[in-house]
Amino acid sequence: MQALDLYATIEEYLDFEDEVHHLYKTIGHTVLSKNPKTLIDIGCGQGEFCHIMDLNGIKTLGVDLSAKQIDIAVSKGTNAKCIDVKDVEEKFDCATATFDVINYLPKKYIKKFLQSCYDVLQDKGNFIFDINSLYGFENVAQGTLNIDLEDKFIAIDANFEEGTLYTDITLFDKEVKGQKYTKLSGTIEQYCYEKSELSLLLEEVGFEVENIINFNLHSSEEYDKYIYVCKKG
Numbered sequence: 001m002q003a004l005d006l007y008a009t010i011e012e013y014l015d016f017e018d019e020v021h022h023l024y025k026t027i028g029h030t031v032l033s034k035n036p037k038t039l040i041d042i043g044c045g046q047g048e049f050c051h052i053m054d055l056n057g058i059k060t061l062g063v064d065l066s067a068k069q070i071d072i073a074v075s076k077g078t079n080a081k082c083i084d085v086k087d088v089e090e091k092f093d094c095a096t097a098t099f100d101v102i103n104y105l106p107k108k109y110i111k112k113f114l115q116s117c118y119d120v121l122q123d124k125g126n127f128i129f130d131i132n133s134l135y136g137f138e139n140v141a142q143g144t145l146n147i148d149l150e151d152k153f154i155a156i157d158a159n160f161e162e163g164t165l166y167t168d169i170t171l172f173d174k175e176v177k178g179q180k181y182t183k184l185s186g187t188i189e190q191y192c193y194e195k196s197e198l199s200l201l202l203e204e205v206g207f208e209v210e211n212i213i214n215f216n217l218h219s220s221e222e223y224d225k226y227i228y229v230c231k232k233g
């Protein structure tokens with residue numbers, strides 16, 4: 001199983017719901033202030049942000065590279081496809097990427113990815129997303145978490161080394177019959193982007209960075225995230 005699909009399998013047990021809704025509220029208000037009629041949510045996961053935007057009368061499409069995430073999103077009624085954003089042909093008034101998606105992009109692909117986010121927008125369309133700050137990687141994301149359930153055991157171990165967060169996930173899942181467990185494991189990598197580095201890349205592909213909002217997701221001390229508000233120039 002791909003690491004992204006493994007993450008999709010365990011996401012419901014992570015208990016991030018309240019914090020993520022706090023993030024959706026800020027990103028959602030920013031999106032609504034721009035009055036878009038159409039929105040593409042890139043890395044839409046299980047479709048929750050699309051669902052909130054649908055309720056606000058916006059026509060949405062969610063895209064994600066994990067087939068498992070898309071299966072779950074579609075089963076919940078989201079208009080979603082397992083397709084790379086570079087292959088999307090429609091144009092949208094707004095693009096979003098919520099809850100760490102941009103951090104999943106390796107340095108060698110980030111510029112092409114941002115270019116695809118630019119290309120999928122109408123002229124003057126907005127691109128709104130969050131990224132983790134260095135403080136967030138060093139002080140919030142690192143650590144271990146074990147989740148012990150009746151029919152599952154999940155072990156997560158995250159280490160930040162030289163700009164990359166390596167999150168090792170191991171899932172022991174009890175077979176339907178008998179006492180045996182199957183073991184699945186994988187590593188998700190997330191990459192840290194400095195504010196200045198990312199702003200430069202965005203400007204190089206043609207975006208105007210309108211605003212960068214400091215945000216506290218898990219921490220009440222320093223900012224662990226930034227929300228970027230960009231416009232297609």
Ligand SMILES: C[S@@+](CC[C@H](N)C(=O)[O-])C[C@H]1O[C@@H](n2cnc3c(N)ncnc32)[C@H](O)[C@@H]1O
Pocket residue numbers: 004020042043044045046048049063064065066069084085097098099100101104105
């Ligand atoms: C932490 S989840 C966030 C999901 C969702 N946006 C949310 O708010 O819950 C990150 C998502 O990014 C997706 N992803 C990672 N790299 C991607 C890429 N290059 N294009 C599209 N989706 C990607 C993963 O499959 C995963 O669903």
